[in-house]
Structure formats: C-alpha cells, structure tokens
Amino acid sequence: MNVTTLTNAIVSGINAGAEQFLEGTLAAILPVIWLALLGLHLGRPYIMDMIDRFTLRLGADLLWLIYIALRDFLILSGVVMSFMFLFPDVVSTDQLPLTGGFAAVMLFAVLLVKLMGDPDHNLRDFRIVTYLLGIGALFYFVPYLFGVMFNGVASGQLLTISNFLVSNTNATWAVAFGYITIALFAIMGAVAAGYTLITGGRAEVPESTSK
C-alpha cells in the first residue's frame, strides 16, 4: 500500500461515513418533526381558545401568525428532509422506514390542499388535511418503530417482519416504493405549478367573465 492508495481509502471513508451520518441524522430528526407538526395541527382548538381570550387584537394576530408559520414550516421541513427517500442509492444503503417516501407524499398532499383549498376555514379541507397527516404518520412510524428500531431485539417471525420494514434489508421493495414516490411527487408538483400558473400567484382563481 502506498500513500496515494491510503489517501484514497481515507477520502472514500470520510465521504461515505459523513454522508451516512448526515442521512442517519435526518432520519432521526424526522420522527421529532412528525410529532411536532401533528401536535401543532391537532392543537388547533387550544390555539383558537387562546385567541378568543385575547383582549388586544395585536396579540391575537401575532399568536395566530406564529402558530401558522411554525406549523406550516414544520410540514415544509418534513417534505424537504424526506427527499432522501427518493434516492435509490440512499434507500438501498441506509436503514430507513420502508414507507417513509409515502409519508412524505402525504405531507406534500397536505401542502397541496393548503395551496388549493382553505383548511383553516373550511371543514372539509381541514378533515382532508387531518386524514392525510394521520395516514402519513402511520406510514412513517409503523416501519420506523417496528422495523428500524426493532430489528436489533426481534427474533424469529418478528425479525422477518422487522427486516421487511427496513429499506436496506428489503431494497427491491424500497427502490420500487421510491419510484412510486417520485411519480407521485412529480404529479403533485405539476398540479401545484399548474395551479399557480393559472392563478398567477393570486389568492383565488380569477372568475370567468363569460356566463
């Protein structure tokens, strides 16, 4: 072994290790983000109660804006941090929840409903968002808890199920799910872009003048 070979080996080690560390950290933070955004979404009645008790309009406005900003920023962060589920190399190398990509799709769908509807003032839209978040949380937490965080202690049939739920021990399914996730992201992204192009970025679609 000469200096160059050793240098290359260390460089590869640093790059691969750092990348896996970064992805592992993201995967570890994602459950926290999921819990926080679920808590904020489900805590809406509590916030509304507080707002009703404010005697000053300024305080009520600020509380509502901070609440909305925090809640929506967490949803945005959740989608962005779930981007690794779209990368075939990452899902087949790292220990990730098998259906984490579908959870990201649900979060993206929530953003789409918020863009095209009005979940804060329309009951139907609010229900859709709540269902999407609930299903998304199931897609994330079930394989995370019973796969990624259980395969070290599970045995027998449970270990088989646990391994099935982890992306790098079930790479074929994980990559296939990744492709489906990419397709769903692309479709919803196109819908969002199309909607924004039609409305021109305004709050509502302009009403047609023809009768």
Place this chain on the structure above:
Amino acid sequence: MKPDDVATAITNSLVQGGTQWLISTIVAFLPVLWTMALMLHLGRPYVLRTLRRCGLRLGADIWWMSYLLMRDALLLITFGLSWFFFEPNIVYNMALPITGSLAALFLLLSLAVKLSRRVDDDVNAYRLSTLFMVVGATLYYGPLVFAIEATSQPSLAGFAQAFTSNTNQTAALVLMWISLAGVALVAAWLFVRALMSANRSMARHFTKEKGEAMSGAAVGGE
C-alpha cells in the same frame, strides 16, 4: 509504510476529503434549497389568503415581509451555492448533475425577472418567473435522482453515465460553458439596467432639486 507516509496520507485525505465532502454536502443540500424556494414561490396564494385574514396592518406586514425575505433570500442562496457548477475542475472531476449549470442559469433568469419586473403585482411576470423556476428545478432533480443517487441501479446505468458530469465530461463542460455565457449575459444586462435606472432616477431627482432651487431664487429676487 513509515509513520511519515501515514501522516502525509491523513493530511492529504483531510484536505482532499474535506473539499470533496463539502461539495458533496452542498450538492446533497441543494435539492433542499431548490424545494424550499419552489414551495415558497408556489405557495404565494396560500400566503396571500392568510394575509387577508389579518385584522391588523402590523401583523399583515410582518407576515408578508417574512415571506418575501425567506422566499427571495432562498433563491439568492441557492444560486450562490450553485456556483461550483461553473468551476471546470469540479465539474470535470466530481459526480455532479450534468444539467446543474443550466438549472442555475434558469434560477438566475427567474431572479432577473424579479429584479426587472414587479413579480408580486404583474401576473405575467410572476408566471414567467415560475416557469423559469420549474424548468430549473426539473433540470436539477432529474439527473440528481436518476443518475447521481442511482448508481446502484443497473437499469439506470445508461442514464447515469450520460447525466453525470465526470462520466460524460465533454458534454458537461460544453453545457457549463454555454450556461456560463448565459449567466454572463444576464448579469451584464442586469448591471446595465441597474446603472441606467439609477442614472434616470437620480437625474430626475437632480433636475427637480435644481428647478426648486431656481424657483426659490426667483421668488427671493422679486
């Protein structure tokens, strides 16, 4: 191998590995910035809807200002971090999305539309800016997902070979030079435009001040 050789190898690898790691991290982080920028840009109707419900002008102003700052700062940062797509050595040696430089050019075009037209008041300007961003993001995401991050997939080997910068070096460099020329043109146009606009507004201001001074002198002389 002597201890000195090992020390040299570790030093070299820390320097080279650190550089590569930094660039790889930025490449991996850029989709995050692209997605955030795109979502904030496309989310404008939602932000406006929330804005309208603010009872007080102060709350509405804070909300709108925060949105604008985040949205436009993200665009600028994304373009800034995309700069290494215009560095030939890096494009030639590292595995980058081959159309990364073109994506950066489209991002700059979107920024140029924002700088030259009132995107938040002019619907067509907003649409144009959106189109540039969507095209740019597609040019970035496609090769990143199906080439750079799909080396383990034999079915995508051909695509990966064609769309990774260090496995299709000639095309990567050609695209990079074309994009760089585009960036230079847009930057020059923005530079001239800013200069002319400043000249015009300052000359108007100067003429107005001069006129006021002259009329003041005439009134004083009477």
